[in-house]
Amino acid sequence: MNSAFSNTLHSLRAPGNYFWRWADKGNVIEWRDGDTICYRDELMAILKKLSPEGLPAFGSILLVFSACREKLNTPAAKEGILYPMLRLLDFYEKNSPDLKEFREMMLAAIRFLQIVAALPTEFRSGNNRVWLLYVIFTKIESKFSGDEATSMIDFFSRGNVDHFVFKDQSYTPPSGYRFSASLMDSPAFTARIFKDDMQWLQKAGEVFPSAQELELAVRTGLKELPNSPELEVPTQESGDLLQQLQQDPTTTGLAQLTQRLIAALNIPMHAHGSSDQLFGGVSDITNRGNFDRLLLSELAHDDLSLMARLANNEALYLRREELPSNPEKQRILLIDITLRMWGLPRVFAVSAALACAHNNKAKARILSYALSGNSFAEIDLLTKNGVVNSLEQLDAALHCGRALTLFMGQPVVKADDEVFLVTGEESIHNVLFQSILSSLKKPVNFLVTVNRAGQLQFYEFINGRRKLLSEARFNLQELLFNTNKKEKSTDTSKPLGNVPAIMKQTPCPLFFPASKIKFNVDSFFELKKDHLICITIDQRVLYWNSKTRGAQEIIAWLEPGRFCFGAASESSFYILAYAAVTKMLRLYKVSPDLNYTEITKLTENLEGITDMGFDAGCFYIKSYGNPFVVEAATGKVNEGNGKAGFDNIIDRYRKRFTNLHFVKKYINDGYTTLNSVKQVYINGDGELGFDDRHLGLNSNNGCIVISIDHNREMKTKNERILRANDMEVPYMGLANTTLKFSKFVWNDGSEVLADSRGLLHLRSADKTIPEITIVMVMGKPAACWAADGRVCGAIYFTGVDTAESGDITGFYYNYIQRFIDRIKKYATVTEI
Numbered sequence: 001m002n003s004a005f006s007n008t009l010h011s012l013r014a015p016g017n018y019f020w021r022w023a024d025k026g027n028v029i030e031w032r033d034g035d036t037i038c039y040r041d042e043l044m045a046i047l048k049k050l051s052p053e054g055l056p057a058f059g060s061i062l063l064v065f066s067a068c069r070e071k072l073n074t075p076a077a078k079e080g081i082l083y084p085m086l087r088l089l090d091f092y093e094k095n096s097p098d099l100k101e102f103r104e105m106m107l108a109a110i111r112f113l114q115i116v117a118a119l120p121t122e123f124r125s126g127n128n129r130v131w132l133l134y135v136i137f138t139k140i141e142s143k144f145s146g147d148e149a150t151s152m153i154d155f156f157s158r159g160n161v162d163h164f165v166f167k168d169q170s171y172t173p174p175s176g177y178r179f180s181a182s183l184m185d186s187p188a189f190t191a192r193i194f195k196d197d198m199q200w201l202q203k204a205g206e207v208f209p210s211a212q213e214l215e216l217a218v219r220t221g222l223k224e225l226p227n228s229p230e231l232e233v234p235t236q237e238s239g240d241l242l243q244q245l246q247q248d249p250t251t252t253g254l255a256q257l258t259q260r261l262i263a264a265l266n267i268p269m270h271a272h273g274s275s276d277q278l279f280g281g282v283s284d285i286t287n288r289g290n291f292d293r294l295l296l297s298e299l300a301h302d303d304l305s306l307m308a309r310l311a312n313n314e315a316l317y318l319r320r321e322e323l324p325s326n327p328e329k330q331r332i333l334l335i336d337i338t339l340r341m342w343g344l345p346r347v348f349a350v351s352a353a354l355a356c357a358h359n360n361k362a363k364a365r366i367l368s369y370a371l372s373g374n375s376f377a378e379i380d381l382l383t384k385n386g387v388v389n390s391l392e393q394l395d396a397a398l399h400c401g402r403a404l405t406l407f408m409g410q411p412v413v414k415a416d417d418e419v420f421l422v423t424g425e426e427s428i429h430n431v432l433f434q435s436i437l438s439s440l441k442k443p444v445n446f447l448v449t450v451n452r453a454g455q456l457q458f459y460e461f462i463n464g465r466r467k468l469l470s471e472a473r474f475n476l477q478e479l480l481f482n483t484n485k486k487e488k489s490t491d492t493s494k495p496l497g498n499v500p501a502i503m504k505q506t507p508c509p510l511f512f513p514a515s516k517i518k519f520n521v522d523s524f525f526e527l528k529k530d531h532l533i534c535i536t537i538d539q540r541v542l543y544w545n546s547k548t549r550g551a552q553e554i555i556a557w558l559e560p561g562r563f564c565f566g567a568a569s570e571s572s573f574y575i576l577a578y579a580a581v582t583k584m585l586r587l588y589k590v591s592p593d594l595n596y597t598e599i600t601k602l603t604e605n606l607e608g609i610t611d612m613g614f615d616a617g618c619f620y621i622k623s624y625g626n627p628f629v630v631e632a633a634t635g636k637v638n639e640g641n642g643k644a645g646f647d648n649i650i651d652r653y654r655k656r657f658t659n660l661h662f663v664k665k666y667i668n669d670g671y672t673t674l675n676s677v678k679q680v681y682i683n684g685d686g687e688l689g690f691d692d693r694h695l696g697l698n699s700n701n702g703c704i705v706i707s708i709d710h711n712r713e714m715k716t717k718n719e720r721i722l723r724a725n726d727m728e729v730p731y732m733g734l735a736n737t738t739l740k741f742s743k744f745v746w747n748d749g750s751e752v753l754a755d756s757r758g759l760l761h762l763r764s765a766d767k768t769i770p771e772i773t774i775v776m777v778m779g780k781p782a783a784c785w786a787a788d789g790r791v792c793g794a795i796y797f798t799g800v801d802t803a804e805s806g807d808i809t810g811f812y813y814n815y816i817q818r819f820i821d822r823i824k825k826y827a828t829v830t831e832i
Helices: 002-012 040-053 058-068 083-094 096-117 127-138 146-157 187-207 211-220 241-247 252-264 296-300 303-311 344-358 384-390 401-408 425-429 431-438 476-481 646-654 660-667 805-826
Strands: 020-023 028-031 036-039 282-286 317-321 330-336 365-371 376-379 418-424 446-450 455-462 465-473 485-488 524-528 531-535 541-544 552-555 561-567 573-579 585-591 596-603 609-615 618-623 628-631 637-639 680-683 688-690 693-697 704-708 720-723 725-727 741-745 751-755 759-763 772-775 783-786 791-793
Touching: 002 146, 028 040, 036 040, 036 058, 040 058, 040 127, 040 146, 058 083, 058 096, 058 127, 058 187, 083 096, 096 187, 096 211, 096 805, 127 187, 127 211, 211 805, 241 252, 241 344, 241 384, 241 596, 252 344, 252 455, 252 465, 252 476, 296 303, 330 344, 344 365, 344 384, 344 418, 344 446, 344 476, 365 401, 376 384, 376 401, 401 431, 418 425, 425 431, 425 446, 531 660, 552 585, 561 609, 573 609, 573 618, 609 646, 618 646, 680 805, 688 751, 688 805, 693 805, 704 805, 772 805, 783 805, 791 805
Parallel strands: 330 365, 330 418, 418 446
Antiparallel strands: 020 028, 028 036, 282 317, 365 376, 446 455, 455 465, 485 596, 524 531, 531 541, 541 552, 561 573, 573 585, 585 596, 609 618, 618 628, 628 637, 680 688, 680 720, 688 693, 693 704, 725 741, 741 751, 751 759, 759 772, 772 783, 783 791
8 A cells, every 4th residue: 555655646746846736626737837738537547548558757648748739830839849848948947956967868858759749640639649658658668567557546546645646735644654745845856756757758769769760650569660571573574565575676676567557557446236325426327217316418308308208218317326335345366377477477467466456445355366277376465575475486387267267166256356367468369268268157357468578458347348448568677677776764773872862763752943954945845835845954854744843854864965856745755866975876765754765876976967957757967968867756867868948947946945934934933943062061050051051940931941141130040060071972873974962071970962953962870860852942942852751841842742830840850950960969069
């Protein structure tokens, strides 16, 4: 009994003039100034749930409880100032002679309370608040064991010690209870209780040094996520099938031929039947129907003629399309692999089948088979390996008629399936093969014939009759064998050397500011309305697709020289680049939304290019010698002799931009980009400074901003206390050598890397602090990214609406302020 009484009295009774106290006859716990912390019933319910696992110092629970109730939209909270912090500091100042040895403990406790307050509101309220307290205090050694804590809470709940705890001076304790109010209100006892409260919060801060770690523990019960097991994952080809084929030199010609065939094969889409319903399309014309479906041309007859046509059933009516039942559609591709198809026709046939599979507007399921003389085998035309294997299929039979008959009798072939047969031109002139085609149980829907000369004919069978839909001729030698060397984009794999962490991310998690831009016609291209491309002075290619967003860097480096733009489609474009030093002509095909770039080397040692233009899918190049033309789709270079209108084409190309003032406003809505830094330091207010500017939280809007110091009234902004040393930048292995970096290092090993693209990279010596990248702009709130994936700041640069004051404040204190605190703690003061 005495043990429970002692524990209860020493824990739940506030010392004299402490920062908290009981009020309203023990129903409320409040601050010394009278503001409510919590109610007794509310607190007891939480303590009963926590007591089986043990309890820490009572004051530490109250402080965490108070931090949970903080509102982050107040002016003080936006500045990182919490009410528990103010009460603690006020109590410390009034009792500093007795508490001065606990100052560091108190500051560590305040930092942890800021971490708790930075958590999302849902984790700090309701039942989640109990779980939060459980997570925090079960990770550290308890002051009271589970049995002691349970006995203490039960003892207090019975009301046996209310007179002692609530300081009822008129109450006389029963015999057996030892109690000295003067001792418990003494400065020494108060200091001991203060030490206990601060010590437990300090320990909690050591276990959870950031809001991210605490949030992870609350969400998952784990301090850190387990590492994923190292599994051998089979490599997968990137891009669609045609891109994969085009990137491989052995199948580039096949991909180019297939792209041409897709345009040549116009596969018709058919209606689903007829119906009497009044919705849907028109499937046919008939001589039966209601008068409201008469063709308009019937009404052109005079009355007698119209009546005669109606009476004799000669009038024509529209027949409605039958409602589709949405069956699973199948498109079956049959490729002849017999003797007549060996060599070029075999490659031609596979390309034609690929084009039929790609031109699939109805989204039908694709099945493909190879037909030999007496059998058939399923092949795969949807993967690169499957296409390569299909090219290896050969059979020595003269034609595939027997295999075709066998296949068409299989249950896999349904009445509604579209069946395509790809065979040689000679086969349709074979009498035996024609008789087999006409006697099939389920007829072939479409027939594609090819020959060695590059001739393709596309037929449709309608009621047993063959109708020619289209025909085309291709130069197989040029498309299959005279291919240019393709390169993958240098942007698809970021450098992995000693570069900032953000440069290893694909795509970049932040949008770039408009920087190093020369406003002339040669530097800009409009892909479509409000989609701008720009080649910067430092040889990067930037892409804006919205006025409310910054730029994407789609090519990290182009060799200096001459450039010409051209549109490939609404979502992709070409850049013809002539390198002035290497005399190399390269063609870039870029799909910015897919983050894909394809590079084709065209010619080397090219001299004397004077001008370039683009028109109708071709680049027109003027040089000291003969002018020449580059076909953008294939990269083929043709002589320009006899080509009329070179000057007019190039002149029209140069006049495509008439309003560069609009371009300036579109890519920059009024901010200034900082491209270089000469000095980095920590100023007198403990903020990160560079040159005559500093980075800090704006008290008015809760945003991270870069401000000019000489416009500030406080002199401490200009005091450069801890200056970083200017160091040589190590080799990074970047292809773009025009980018400029400046490195600044403090004595503790923390460093800042200034990036000429308008970025500032912070790398702390404390490896638990993630690397930070800040967009260096003035006139607009900055944006920040941390290597653990967190972003905050202006949506213009983040693309994500995280610009709530709480998020920004939490980011600043959990990342940037920790970076600064580490330097202040370990770095050496440098006079400036």
